[in-house]
Amino acid sequence: MELQKADPRKTFGAAVTEIARQNKDIVIVSADSGGSSGFGDFKKEFPQRYFEFGIAEQGAVGMACGLAATGKIPVFCAIAPFVTLRPFEMFRNDIGYMRQNVKIVGRNGGISYSDLGSTHHSLEDFAIIRMIPGIQIFAPQDPNEIKSAVKAMLESPEPAYMRIGNDPIPFLFDESPFEIGKGRIVRSGKDVTIIMTGSLAASVIKAGELLAQRGIEAEIISMPTICPIDADLIKKSALKTKRIITVEEHYIIGGLGGIVSELSAEFLNVPVKRLGIPHTYAVSGPYQELLSYYKLDAEGIADSAEAAIR
Amino acid sequence: MAADIKKLESIAANCRRKVVRMVRSGGSGHLGGALSCLDILTVLFFHTLNHQPSNPKYPDRDRFILSAGHKCMALYSVLCQAGYFEEERLDTYGKLGTALPGHPNMRKLPGIEANTGALGHGLSIAAGMALGLRLDGKASRVFTVLGDGELPEGSNWEAIAAAAHHKIDNLIAFIDDNGLQISGKTTEIMNLEPISDRFKSFGWAVKDIDGNNIKEIVGVLENLPFEKGKPSVIIARTVKAKGLSFAEGKLSYHYWKPSKEELEQAERELDEAIKAKAV
Numbered sequence: 001m002e003l004q005k006a007d008p009r010k011t012f013g014a015a016v017t018e019i020a021r022q023n024k025d026i027v028i029v030s031a032d033s034g035g036s037s038g039f040g041d042f043k044k045e046f047p048q049r050y051f052e053f054g055i056a057e058q059g060a061v062g063m064a065c066g067l068a069a070t071g072k073i074p075v076f077c078a079i080a081p082f083v084t085l086r087p088f089e090m091f092r093n094d095i096g097y098m099r100q101n102v103k104i105v106g107r108n109g110g111i112s113y114s115d116l117g118s119t120h121h122s123l124e125d126f127a128i129i130r131m132i133p134g135i136q137i138f139a140p141q142d143p144n145e146i147k148s149a150v151k152a153m154l155e156s157p158e159p160a161y162m163r164i165g166n167d168p169i170p171f172l173f174d175e176s177p178f179e180i181g182k183g184r185i186v187r188s189g190k191d192v193t194i195i196m197t198g199s200l201a202a203s204v205i206k207a208g209e210l211l212a213q214r215g216i217e218a219e220i221i222s223m224p225t226i227c228p229i230d231a232d233l234i235k236k237s238a239l240k241t242k243r244i245i246t247v248e249e250h251y252i253i254g255g256l257g258g259i260v261s262e263l264s265a266e267f268l269n270v271p272v273k274r275l276g277i278p279h280t281y282a283v284s285g286p287y288q289e290l291l292s293y294y295k296l297d298a299e300g301i302a303d304s305a306e307a308a309i310r
Numbered sequence: 311m312a313a314d315i316k317k318l319e320s321i322a323a324n325c326r327r328k329v330v331r332m333v334r335s336g337g338s339g340h341l342g343g344a345l346s347c348l349d350i351l352t353v354l355f356f357h358t359l360n361h362q363p364s365n366p367k368y369p370d371r372d373r374f375i376l377s378a379g380h381k382c383m384a385l386y387s388v389l390c391q392a393g394y395f396e397e398e399r400l401d402t403y404g405k406l407g408t409a410l411p412g413h414p415n416m417r418k419l420p421g422i423e424a425n426t427g428a429l430g431h432g433l434s435i436a437a438g439m440a441l442g443l444r445l446d447g448k449a450s451r452v453f454t455v456l457g458d459g460e461l462p463e464g465s466n467w468e469a470i471a472a473a474a475h476h477k478i479d480n481l482i483a484f485i486d487d488n489g490l491q492i493s494g495k496t497t498e499i500m501n502l503e504p505i506s507d508r509f510k511s512f513g514w515a516v517k518d519i520d521g522n523n524i525k526e527i528v529g530v531l532e533n534l535p536f537e538k539g540k541p542s543v544i545i546a547r548t549v550k551a552k553g554l555s556f557a558e559g560k561l562s563y564h565y566w567k568p569s570k571e572e573l574e575q576a577e578r579e580l581d582e583a584i585k586a587k588a589v
Binding site for chain 1: 404415416417423425427428430431433434435436437438439440441442443445448452461464465468469471472476
């Protein structure tokens with residue numbers, strides 16, 4: 001059965017705008033990026049709280065920090081590499097070190113700008129942003145979770161980075177409050193723990209069904225908060241299954257796979273198979289074909305998981 | 311007004327002495343820039359800024375950001391002189407766990423508004439603050455001091471464009487133009503002259519002054535903004551290491567690790583300056 005889908009960017013922009021109707025401290029920072037981030041309505045309704053800075057992300061992050069220092073809650077959303085790589089020092093010093101309540105949102109994350117090439121891919125954002133102490137990192141996995149994660153992010157006084165994708169994503173979960181730093185088990189199993197985050201959730205859930213048909217009972221953990229990671233849940237599951245597989249639209253180094261590997265090396269001694277994009281400049285092409293190429297569709301994930309544990 | 315100028319000059323002399331006190335504590339420090347911008351900071355904190363040292367987070371205060379964070383000894387000295395913290399803390403400079411690190415940290419010391427140090431950050435932060443204060447309908451202004459050496463940072467020009475575009479006229483920037491940076495003359499490293507014209511062409515209101523002349527600094531700050539609807543910038547021509555006879559205008563005093571004799575000479579000179587300027 002085909003699941004109903006929604007555009008992650010529009011979902012995100014609408015969620016922020018809805019909350020901003022109640023909270024006048026929320027302001028938008030745009031680097032010629034607000035319209036494509038779902039902030040069309042916000043701009044119309046609250047033009048005084050919508051700050052356009054042009055294509056100038058370093059200045060935009062610094063100015064967002066200044067706005068936050070006066071009690072505003074700036075939300076700056078643009079194409080993921082341009083809000084992470086380009087202004088990284090501003091992210092570290094102005095947001096992280098100064099501990100300012102700025103929300104940076106990288107859209108078109110991973111390889112979702114598939115045909116635009118490596119300049120527009122974001123395959124290291126989890127890795128570099130988690131190096132900044134005190135930044136919460138979110139990668140919500142379906143439209144309902146985007147909405148609840150936006151609410152939790154805006155209610156938290158801490159700086160945050162959120163990554164969302166581009167293509168419409170299916171509704172997977174019922175609406176429920178987002179708990180920062182908490183994962184949850186969405187399928188119980190005993191043979192292997194699969195930890196997923198972000199845009200690949202639907203494929204991982206499907207892969208769980210394929211694995212079951214092959215006699216493998218996977219326990220699937222949904223992990224929409226990358227930092228702080230829910231180490232307790234990972235430990236509990238891994239001590240049962242004795243194997244972990246991570247799945248993310250990110251380099252296999254540095255992101256969710258990296259975090260879980262670090263945890264395992266220090267506390268669990270459980271083998272970790274990391275699924276994602278190899279550490280290279282990814283090929284370009286249609287998004288779904290690209291995911292299949294890197295074995296990140298349901299079939300590919302199931303095959304890799306099976307190979308890893310047999 | 312004349313008495314005020316004399317008083318400010320006296321305060322500046324005391325603040326210069328505090329800078330050297332910190333160098334004695336730490337054994338070294340970014341002396342040259344601290345002393346070149348010190349008169350500007352003195353006028354700001356003792357004449358211009360609406361602030362309350364006993365209530366550093368006073369919501370309606372004017373803000374000050376030292377974009378050239380390595381000149382922090384100037385900021386620490388005026389904050390101390392103004393009563394933000396007790397003098398004894400100056401003697402922790404350069405020591406383990408100090409609240410006065412080599413670049414300022416707002417989480418450690420009252421009166422610090424931003425963690426600067428990496429160059430090219432302060433102006434963007436200041437512009438954002440000014441926007442936020444304006445949005446709240448406050449009369450607060452945001453002042454910042456940049457070094458001339460940090461002007462080539464591209465992020466500065468992003469903020470310079472944005473401040474004019476958004477007509478942020480509660481933003482006032484000083485360029486502490488001492489003409490020297492770590493490798494030589496700023497005009498030889500990366501020539502941005504005529505600085506005034508560059509700012510004008512970006513839509514700022516510009517004034518040029520002698521940035522070590524208290525009277526001129528006071529004068530330029532009498533009527534702000536210079537033009538309604540435009541950010542203001544003051545190109546302050548200054549002298550590196552101003553106030554120390556043996557160091558003035560010399561590149562080698564950008565970062566100072568004094569000998570015992572040099573340190574004692576500096577202390578003697580500045581003690582004498584305090585006496586000479588006493589009101």
